[in-house]
């Protein structure tokens with residue numbers, strides 16, 4: 001383990017913010033992590049776990065210790081007639097995991113292909129795309145408690161998963177570090193194609209395999225989202241808001257074309273991208289930051305943006321959506 005000082009985080013955040021960490025350290029195993037958590041430097045500073053930095057907005061230098069998992073392994077734990085259970089290290093790149101599953105013909109992760117980041121964060125964030133959330137395929141999350149260095153296993157129901165939510169982002173935020181995730185994959189994949197234009201994209205593919213669905217997902221994503229190497233970004237900047245059905249019915253009188261999804265419990269989900277576009281933000285810039293032309297839910301680092309530019313642009317968008325529709329939209333991105 002090497003503790004780096006005054007370390008540049010430029011390569012560790014997809015927004016491309018040129019900020020520094022007072023300390024930066026990577027651990028290769030659970031035992032290394034436990035040893036690290038007992039050190040004075042950890043006890044005396046604030047900690048930040050990062051994966052690929054693809055859902056973070058660093059607003060300034062981080063005056064503490066940034067920890068990054070390099071725990072990288074795959075281990076099959078058990079098999080039934082229907083499923084394979086696989087433990088995967090938190091430092092494995094998420095899309096490498098999806099590629100391995102596709103090559104083995106195991107179903108469940110294909111719709112989540114090409115999401116940036118690492119396996120550990122996937123279980124914190126409850127990543128989702130094309131009608132699938134990672135919670136659907138997680139069976140267990142392995143963690144180490146920061147304050148005690150003790151190992152704790154969370155069954156999927158204990159993770160309190162919701163839309164881009166988990167116990168690790170809420171009640172237990174900053175209490176546990178994810179070291180591995182156990183996934184349950186399908187030997188006989190049942191594809192979910194009804195979301196977005198996925199079914200169209202695979203309509204003529206015969207036979208339909210995990211690999212083919214993965215390819216289609218990647219092609220759609222590439223056509224819609226900017227590569228962080230082209231324009232720094234953190235994917236969808238805002239969550240899609242949930243509003244009361246009564247509020248939706250009133251709004252629909254004024255905006256009959258407002259897209260929506262019924263979300264149960266008298267709640268309706270409205271695509272934040274539509275709200276932002278209706279407020280005229282597509283392509284607008286503020287300093288070096290901009291709203292992506294092809295997908296207004298994505299804020300980009302267009303030209304050497306400072307954290308402040310992104311923050312001010314996001315705040316102005318939230319304000320105008322609230323003024324026009326009376327709907328509060330919230331960032332999905334973690335401000336650090």
Ligand SMILES: Cc1cc2nc3c(=O)[nH]c(=O)nc-3n(C[C@H](O)[C@H](O)[C@H](O)COP(=O)(O)OP(=O)(O)OC[C@H]3O[C@@H](n4cnc5c(N)ncnc54)[C@H](O)[C@@H]3O)c2cc1C
Nearest residue numbers: 051052053054055116117118120121127128177178234235
């Ligand atoms: C182009 C682009 C497209 C995207 N598309 C999607 C999408 O379709 N769906 C979606 O859900 N997301 C999407 N995202 C967001 C992002 O990829 C996910 O949120 C991803 O899970 C973040 O992973 P990461 O490893 O980069 O985590 P980071 O951004 O580094 O961290 C995210 C959070 O997890 C915590 N964390 C990280 N590792 C650990 C650990 N080992 N233990 C405990 N806590 C940890 C961090 O403290 C932070 O709170 C996209 C991002 C980009 C840039």
